[in-house]
Amino acid sequence: MTHQPTVALLGIGTMGAGMARNIAAAGLPLRVWNRTREKADALADVATVAGTVKEAVSGADVVVTMLYDADSVAATMEEARGHLADDAVWLQQSTVGVAGTERLAELAADLGVAMVDAPVLGTRKPAEDGALVVLASGPEHTRDRVAPVLDAIGSKTLWIGEVGAGSRLKLAANAWVFTVVEGVAESLALTRELGLDPALFLETIKGGALDAPYVQVKGGAMLEGSFDPAFALGGALKDAELILEAAGGVGLDLGLLPGIRAHFARAVEAGHGDQDMAATWLEH
Structure with missing residues (x-):
């Protein structure tokens, strides 16, 4: 052309x-x-x-x-x-x-x-x-x-x-994105429930091998209560279901995604579907 x-x-x-x-x-x-x-x-x-x-x-x-x-x-x-x-x-x-x-x-x-x-x-x-x-x-x-x-x-x-190859790789990439988001939410919640300031978790890993820019961005949004949608939770739930469907189609038993999907669904049912997927934190 x-x-x-x-x-x-x-x-x-x-x-x-x-x-x-x-x-x-x-x-x-x-x-x-x-x-x-x-x-x-x-x-x-x-x-x-x-x-x-x-x-x-x-x-x-x-x-x-x-x-x-x-x-x-x-x-x-x-x-x-x-x-x-x-x-x-x-x-x-x-x-x-x-x-x-x-x-x-x-x-x-x-x-x-x-x-x-x-x-x-x-x-x-x-x-x-x-x-x-x-x-x-x-x-x-x-x-x-x-x-x-x-x-x-x-x-x-x-x-x-x-x-079809592009869509298959996109599912694998989104599985990682959701793992990071839900993992951050759970670590923050665990820090809080063990009687500590959850911000200490982000400070502990900051700048080290366990850190990533996305961890700080999403973790910071959770603690600040800032959920303007960059990737809406409702869409994340839809994509999590697509990942599980694809995995089932090839006989792959995913250990993390069923729990992530359940947490996303709980937050959507609580009315947070139009907020950023970081709003999963609100139901922890």
């Missing part, structure tokens, strides 16, 4: 808004659509706001989906049926799990569109900074076509293999 591709971004949530601004900043013509239009309207200064999926995708070279789950992605792309350009590439970046990706790959074949499976590592701030890590998988001939978009939204793109 010798020209700048026209991009249609479907889904303007926590991640999509930052991604959209970086795509536009890279000079790519951009159309945005969201089922709740107000979120898309906030991008009217950098993009064309489409009232329908049809308007967004018609003539677009790259169609990006950044939606909640496989059902919402499938429903949205069904609305695009008959309106996708003949040579369009569908850049599917939602976290939908193994079975969800297989389902969407079948839909792509039915729609007659090449699909790249490319979920991302990172939350709201990396999305705003164009610093996401993209886990891409798909046909070789699509790489150059989607490169301008991936370069705009991310600091690194890993091409892993055929469609």
